[in-house]
Amino acid sequence: GAGVSQSPSNKVTEKGKDVELRCDPISGHTALYWYRQRLGQGLEFLIYFQGNSAPDKSGLPSDRFSAERTGESVSTLTIQRTQQEDSAVYLCASSLGGATIYFGEGSWLTVV
């Protein structure tokens, strides 16, 4: 596609439920990033994928968070047993690597 696509755009879930957030990067982009942004706060790096290399998971806040990527295409961020503090917008970005990164519009998650 023309840009980074994320789904769902909005998700409301009950505390304790699992959620999956999807990211379709720009075609041909080898690098993919996930960030979290709580209301009124800055971007927190979560995880980074580059080609077939092992992902950089250093930003994942707990073992309830995991992410997968199929080759150089779609990525899924999974949050298990959601907590209220997980409420945030989750932003995905992609790049050709070592260059400009392009963001999607985010998935807004609200845990009630």
Added chain:
Amino acid sequence: DAKTTQPTSMDCAEGRAANLPCNHSTISGNEYVYWYRQIHSQGPQYIIHGLKNNETNEMASLIITEDRKSSTLILPHATLRDTAVYYCIVRVARIGNDMRFGAGTRLTVKP
């Protein structure tokens, strides 16, 4: 990656130039200066980047000092739609590197 320092907030009159400063005194020789902005409720948007020469594109100009320890992003004719948080980031432009965002500068363009 080198740390950057930006003012927390700035105001600018509509139609005037907006000059956003960024200090990066510990920048390494192979690190680029990148600027992004985030308009409320949207994903961050790439603006411009440079290594040591001044750069200009359709959105903005980037002025980097000769010692590369600071830079200024210039929006030549600010509009109300330029109200956003502006992030200055320094990073090595190599494959495999990640990108960290600081707090940025909240620019408010006023009519």
